[in-house]
Amino acid sequence: MGTKVNWREKRFSTKVIHGGQAFDKGTGALATPIYQTSTFCFETVEEGAGKFDKSIPGFVYSRGGNPTNRALEEKCAIIEGGEDCVATASGMGAIGSTMVGLLRTGDHIVTSDTLYGGTDVLMRTNMEHFGIEVSFVDMTDAENVRKAIKENTKVVYLETPANPTMAVADIKAIANIAHEAGDIKVVVDSTFAPPPVQFPLALGADIVVHSVTKYLNGHGDVIGGVVIGKSEDIAIIRGIGVTKLNGTPPSPFNSYLVLRGMKTLDIRVKLHCENAMEIAKFLEGHEYIEKVHYPGLESHPGHEIAKVQMNEMYGGMLAFELKEDINGMSAFEAGKKLVNNLTIPSIAVSLGDPDTLVEHPASMTHASVPKEEREKIGITDGLIRLSVGLESAEDLIEDFENSFKQI
Template sequence: MPPTFRPLPAAFVSTPLTSSSGWTRGMPPPTPRIVLSFSCHTYLGSRLDRSSLGVVRATPTLFTSRKPKLSYNNFLLKASAAPTEGNSLLRDNFTPSTSLNWEEATVREYVAALAENGHPLVTQVNGENQSLSDDWLEKKTRSKRESFLQDSGSTTKAVHGGEQKRQGKKARAILDAIAMPIVQSSTFTFRSSSDCIAYNQGQYDSFEYGRYGNPTTRAAEEKIMLLEEAEDALVSSSGMNSVTTMLLALLSPNDCLVTTRDCYRRTRQFLQTILPRMNIQTIVVDPADTASVEAALKQGAKLFFSEMPTNPLIRVIDAENIVRLCHRYGTICCIDSTFATAYNLKPLCLGADLVLHSGTKYLGGHNDLMCGVLAGKKELLEKIRSLHGILGGVVDPHSSYLLLRGMKTLSLRMRAHNENAALLAQVLSQHPKVSKVHYPSLSSHPDYHVAKTHFKNGFGGVLSFELRGEPFGMDTFAAGIRFVDALSIPHIGPSLGGVESLVEQVCIMGYFDQPQKVRRELGISNGLIRFSCGIEDKSDLVNDVLQALEAV
């Protein structure tokens, strides 16, 4: 008596996040693993026609005709290897040696059964899915659709006409376009069930649904992989989405991570308010305190995460030594290189496991898109990509196109950003109304020597400086406002990395609701100014800053 499928009560039916082999929708499927445990029989006669695709039945079919129809209703899956009296019309008895628990059976087992019995749509050769000729299938699908549309109604023609005809001039033009086309599609279709099966087995190289990937976005990821010398890359909807998805994917309850005191305020907020709910501990150290980093790693910290340079005080960690320590203690190392970009620093080449960017900034470069970037080891990116497909922080194809366009001029822009910031830092360091300048090109910077060994072309376009006066006095606060408002070139805004210069008084823009005791601990004084140099002429920027300082 063959087993039958018995659905569980509704209250107990659920879709697991992963299969027994670890695959999750949105991840690259694993290498096919065929497990057969039932007897398969096929009818005498020609192979099943392509139109016979239907539902595979797991129970016997009663024979009522000497010439049964060639359909899946006649394709029997039996638990017993022994033929019965009713199957004298059958041949090719197949009896696998192992047993199968039907409650554990997946579609993969059904596909294996069809392939084992030589189904023309799904033929297994050396463990790989060999679909029928792509050219043949393309022509058949195309001619069938075109013939149908000729006789269809106006509404059907309006929906399907032209767009699904993807051969000839249009196909060549897409391939020959110098700019990557914007593939503005949320769903990607299959020409046949065979292609869909092959996709799920990792043997049909395409996309399925926009949350799991898009051709324009993948082109941007592949460009990032080349720039960062990474095994894989993932572009998401924002820098913060990249940060939070990475942390949630790689950390578990009771884990510990290490980070630096000076970091982007929203990252700090996530570490301080969200991760503790998951019982994940964060150890905060000074960017230059490598000894404290090692002490935390010895305690079993799962992840080290730091910006380089940091925001907004432009500190620089000793990445080489920290990476070496992370390797020694088995800790994942992720460096946020937003301020530096691959033009100035390649953390992966120093041995880091992951590099992160707010692509909104220098990679995009024009203040017209939002996206986040992760690149690094493939095994880590697969974990992050899996959760990314669940959380849904997807970048839209048009933003991916803008990211592609922006990265084409990254080196040209970064050269100008570096030069403008270095010159402005030098001028400000000698001005009587400025008490301190935070930029690694200056020998007075606390991380000057470490920065010189790590950065190859420059230190990025962001610097910060403090106006002279009582750090937390009202007079200094008012002086900061007068300086910012007296500037002519930079816009007042919270971002950075675009071709236009941006300026902010940090305590107003980012710490408006934070008490003085918190800002004092973080080094956010009333007169702290963050200046993101654009690519304007150096002399214009310097002259504008000098005239604005006269108002202080």
């Protein structure tokens, strides 16, 4: 039966369903049960001692490990091609735990100048509290990473495509540069390009993080995260970051929901990509649009890298800017009107849900990034971010057409 199969050797659509999820030994249940318990009992003190010192496999206490959480970790390690994974209560829990696991006072990080707002705050302010130095570079040119690396650089951290400008960084080139320079861990936040779109570990990254909240769960009802990489790195991140300093494992109930959501990851993500491509093409051809940022379009500066790195799928996220002076209105005012008149997309942060979500980064996700910094990296006042959902692409395009008419 399934327990004897090495799911790592199977194709993506098979491993995403079966990986990490052997049927339950106690009951035969096919769906992984929700082990909603804080602690685990032992028959004897000797058994307890063996589970504590890990000479006997098993679980002790759910902050350190839980069977439902473990199934999620195993599935994620299998689909990303990593040795191990640790699941966390949020994407920020995954990123923060990775940082406190890998870095020590006096270390230096090179990171991208375009990051998710929460990560940007972590890099601009929180790291300083721990005596960690941070350099921000434009990662669309891998040579900028080489120039920024110093003797004490321990981590190169990037998002690609980046939130919200969709800037693409070349993972392979950056990983080569970092590894040539020394013992530097390359950490990629691949939330915008979930498997099967992008596999950062296969491109040379050491660690991949995801906000599971987004595509991996895919149903808009969970906050969660995962960190995947080599066993020795994951053990440190789990030990220092997740179970001790931060104390941020997920709840077993959330892991159950993510396991359930991930069964359809392959088909969902492919449809997100197809819909996003259709909408990107429609928007690019519209008279009111100044620019569409989607790696699948030939006009995107990172298109050639994305073609290879994103397996010609490009993801479900895009951003666009309206022209200045549409019927006497600024791009910002016209953008607000456009968004307010849409009837299918919901105005909300987050992404990767079945529902299309639209947001205005300058006033929502990136409001905490200083205006001058924002504009330098392309987050203009008129930029609108769209997480393209699983509705009919035709209905979404009709909705945009109607909304454009009302500007």
